[in-house]
Amino acid sequence: MPHPHVVIIGASSGMGHALARLCLSKGYSTAMLARRTAPMHALAAQYPDVPHAIAQLDVCQTATIPEVLQSTIAQVKGMDVLVHCAGYGWVNPQLDFAIEEGMIDTNIRGFTAVMDWVFHYFQQQGKGHLVVITSVAGLRGDRHAPAYFASKAYQISYLQALRHKAHKADLPIYITDIRPGFVDTKPMEGRRFWMCSAETAAAHIFKAIHQHKRVAYITPRWRWVALAMRIAPSWLYEKVM
Known part of the structure; x- marks a missing residue:
């Protein structure tokens, strides 16, 4: 069975970069997009025989998304x-509204523009697989990062x-x-409980893609935190958090 053609948005760092490395190492035709292209070029140079494409894309520049994606996929x-994988937290x-606005632009406006275009592409193709890095944070609001949790x-x-x-x-x-949950990426400072490396996260993501999972927690034990977040009464959640 031929390998799937994989497109990764946000492949310059963190989980996206680690997943791109994993896909290239498996011989998957891999398109990588992000605002910074240098890390992706350096990664692709390590796998010169694997089909790949690299493009600069800022999802906040929503008008550019269709053209850049179409060209890169071609x-x-x-x-x-x-x-x-493109996200801002x-x-x-x-x-500070300037910080909130940045997260809204990336995690909502940019995200929606990508989702709509890709879903239409898969509709026309008759099949496809859309994978998004959301967060356990999306299950409940939090006073420390309101826009991130809400987005x-x-x-x-x-x-x-x-x-x-x-x-x-x-349609399939x-x-x-x-x-x-917590992944050891650049914006994250210090050690957190149940933190995993970007490489470990990428391995779990890769497995979830192959299993066509609807929802996957990274790492799987975060499902218990998610359950607690969902069922905790408001008074308890507000007291603990």
Whole structure:
């Protein structure tokens, strides 16, 4: 069975970069997109015999998304899987709107523009697999990072809606919601409980893609935190958090 053609948005660092490395190491035709291209070029140079494409993309520049995606997909001769790793998260207890706005632009406006274009692409193709890195944070609001938690809730709900659309259209378009807990990426300072490396996260994401999972927690034990977040009464959640 031929390898799928994988497109990764947000492949310059963190989980996206680690997943791109894993895909290239498996010989998968891999398209990598992000604002910074240098890390992706350096990674691709390590796998010169594997088909790949690299493009600069800032999802906040929503008008550029269709052209950049179409051109990049053409270079690798198709897209079977789209992994959306582009995201922005920051602690903002002071409610600095400039910080909130950045997360809204990336995690909501940019995310939605990508989702709509890719879903239409898969509709026309008749199949496809859409994978998005959301977060356990999307399950409940939090005083430390209101826009981040809220934007991740938006993403989770949007993916549920797209899954419903695919089901009603009777199309084999798979939607996988990846919900990490703490992952050791650049914005994260210090050690946190149950923190895993970007490479460990990528391995779990890769497995979830192959299993066509609807929802996958990274690492799997975060499902217990998610359960606690969902069932905790408001008074307890507000007291603990």
